[in-house]
Amino acid sequence: MISRRLLALLAPLVLLLDQPSAATTAASLADRIAIDGDLSDWASDEWVLDATSTLPETDGDSRWGASEEIVRVGVTWDASYVYLAVEFRASSASVFAALGYGPGGLASLDGAGTFRRAIDFPFAPNVAALAPIRDMPTLARVDDRGVLVLMDRALSPAVVRAPPGEPAVFEAALPWSQLSLVRPLELSLALTGDEGAGAGDAAPDPSVALPASPGPWSKTRVSLDRWLSIPADADQDGTADPGVSPRSAVIVRTDDDATESRADGLDVDARVVPGVFAPDRGEEATLEVAIVGDAIDEVFATARVYSVDGTLVRVLYEDAARSVTGGALSPSPQDRWDGRDTHGRVVPGGVYVVAFEWGLVRGERAGRSSAGVAVAR
DSSP, X not given: OOXXXXXXXXXXHHHHHHSOOOOSSOSOXXXXXXXXXXXXGSOGGGEEESTTSSSOOOTTOOTTOTTSEEEEEEEEEOXXXXXXXXXXXXXXXXXXXXXXXXXXXXXXXXXXXXXXXXXXXXXXXXXXXXXXXTSOOEEEEXXXXXXXXXXXXXXXXXXXXXXXXXXXXXXXXXXXXXXXXXXXXXXXXXXEOSTTOOEEEEESOOSSOOOOOSSTTOOOOEEOOEEEEEOTTTTOSSSOOSSOOHHHHOEEEEOHHHHHHXXXXXXXXXXXXXXXXXXXXXXXXXXXXXXXXXXXXXXXXXXXXXXXXXXXXXXEEEEEEEEEETTEEOOOGGGXXXXXXTTSOBOOSEEEEEEEEEESSTTEEOEEEEEEEEXXX
């Protein structure tokens, strides 16, 4: 028989074993993440762009060579800050981070003083951050007059760390009080040179390769068409959501104008048949997607099932290469939903939404269509 003393010793261990693993985002990350250029305190699912992410950060694609390149990008948040980490290689270049969160941003960087660059971002930045390899980073926010105003270093800590023989690190924490949670934060990054320079590398990778240019002194103008969309307040309660994996939540979006210029103006319409089904009787529902438009024979698609309150119930497939024939997505067993959640349990009766997202390259979300379906129990 186990003694009471042994039970008392085992009780705390049992409680710990019963607890779920710690979530990535939290009410506060201040006791875990320090803005010091040391990336060992970042979790694996906070690296939203790297060699293994859905849209990989491609190694060796910099127009300025292997010594001037963005390696990976990390994003996470708590109730007070959004945290940013960029690992990069540079001999003389700087990291430029553009963030957008609402109207009133910069239409162009051409008259932006220290931040002036020959780079067109896919949105109007509300915040600009410049991190030179050999100097202190500078962060500025667009005020109500449309002027860039430097952000207080005490409120928005940032650092560049460049150990000899290792990739450099740009790390920053931006307070939500200086940003906005009304819509997902937009983030695009580039490796650039001095004032007026273009870019040798970008994150996310643009859909069209950057123009060839000789190095960080190049004034060749570049246009970026992709950005990271960061839905930090998905439930729209005015506070950044805890318990979220940024690697799962953050997605890559492509500028609509760039999409149209690639002649992929598709009309995509999703529906679920039958509209009502009974999983307890072995019935299934099938997602059918009509794709009308220019001649496209393949898309990269994602299909997820949500409850009406927006809770993710099941992922049918994620960024899967799907063929298109006869104006429709080619049928596949992946399109069938058996009425079960991700744990294999039959869901409660009610209405659910199947959301279909697609792109022409892996990781892209160029369009979305959704359809309702009812589960009968």
